[in-house]
Amino acid sequence: MISLGAIGVGVLTLVVSLVITPIYEVSTSILVTGGGVSGTSRSSYDYLMASQQLTRTYAELLRKRPLLEEVIARLQLPTPPEKLFNRVKVQPVPQSQIIVISIRDANAESAATIINEIVTVLIEQNRELIATGSIPVGQGVLVVEPAAPSATPVSPSPLRNAVLAAVLSAFLITGAAYIKEALEDKVKSVEEAEATTGAAVLGVIGQVAGAGRPEGVASIAAGRSSAAYRLLQTRVEIAAGGDPAQALLLTSSGPLDGTSTTAASLAVALAQSGKRVILVDANPRRPALHALFHLSNSRGLTTALQESASAISYLTSTSVGDLWLVPSGPLPSRLTELLRAPRMAALIAEWKEQSDIVLLDTPALLAASDAALLAQVCDTALLVVRAETTGAESLKTAHDLLAQSKARVLGMVLNRSRSTRKAFTGEFYAASPALKSSPQALKLGEAPGASSTHVG
Secondary structure (H helix, E strand, C coil), X not given: CHHHHHHHHHHHHHHHHHHCCCEEEEEEEEEEECCCCCCCHHHHHHHHHHHHHHHHHHHHHCCCHHHHHHHHHHHCCCCCHHHHHHHEEEEECCCCCEEEEEEEEXXXXXXXXXXXXXXXXXXXXXXXXXXXXXXXXXXXXXXXXXXXXXXXXXXXXXXXXXXXXXXXXXXHHHHHHHHHHHHHHECCXXXXXXXXXXXCEEEEEEXXXXXXXXXXXXXXXXXXXXXXXXXXXXXXXXXXXXXXCEEEEEEXXXXXXXXXXXXXXXXXXXXXXXXXXXXXXXXXXXXXXXXXXXXXXXXXXXXXXXXXXXXHHHCEECCCCCEEEECCCCCCXXXXXXXXXXXXXXXXXXXXXXXXXXXXXXXXXXCCCHHHHHHCCCCEEEEEEECCCCEHHHHHHHHHHHHCCCCEEEEEEEEEECCCHHHHCCHHHHCCHHHHCCHHHXXXXXXXXXXXXXCC
């Protein structure tokens, strides 16, 4: 397909090049004589310098208006001196007394005539100056190679243009194909996400201008997004089957998919429903939750993993009732080793005893091994998918990795979606086998429609 397209563009370019009026370039070379008398080595040097200076002088004279006006008058050219000036190219050859004069024209014969006439006028004017004593005898120019019409145009070059066009179009077509494939690979809807993984989408969160601001979580309780997160909270509880003291891990396939905001927003919704919630920032490489809640990050999960104090002592109260945060803490040099240690499982077990649910915000599965390690000590997991950004292949790989862990994958959250209609209708449950059998799902399907938003 790409080869045929490139060949087609090449053939078209060849045809166009063949019908374009050809342009010919004709040139002549002249030798500047005079400039001094050679003698000693010092005078030879002076002679050379004087000759090169004289060559530059004649090069300037060749493009002066009086000379060009005389050429135009003799040949009766229908062009002003300015246009002829722009067409004539005068180039002194470095380290020599030779000047190359060239011109381009659609008529090769005409081009040769103009160039030869320019040289003729220069020689005649030079003779007049010698006759009047203005310049010394012997100073002047000799024709090295008179101008002759060229049989080959300098442009267009049909074969070269066709080859270049074919190569360039091949690159462009290939690039367009890759871009098209990349765009088509992105997950855009509930149906695409579920078809890719086989897991249910538990919530659809929309977009909002100014997402990612630190004050975002504080606005969730009163904002339009609260409805979407309350529905997500209920669906998570339905999918979990009502098991108490769940440790729920949230992750995604890639960074910047909105996992931290989803975790924080879900925690707020759970706390507002009367649950005692502990939210753990288990992403020391890119900590975000402490900023969302305006809290310090000097002490948290990483310090708890390196100390032996009670897990309760690392809880920090938030502005939301019944919601406590465990910040990530400073990034240690041996994070992976700490996450593998028994202390991690012990901390989660103790936090579960003190709450109704523990939420862990973790890094992207395909970016680091942290989430996969933490999934081994959690009960359930939720996969965050960023609409129109997460690739289908990446999503499938992340889901398969998560499915291999101890944690049971409850489902997915489609984040920053352009359309959230299905999040508020029974249509959502028809597409989610994990939920449609629940009696509560039918009741939830009657929830009033609203436009949800997303923060960061």
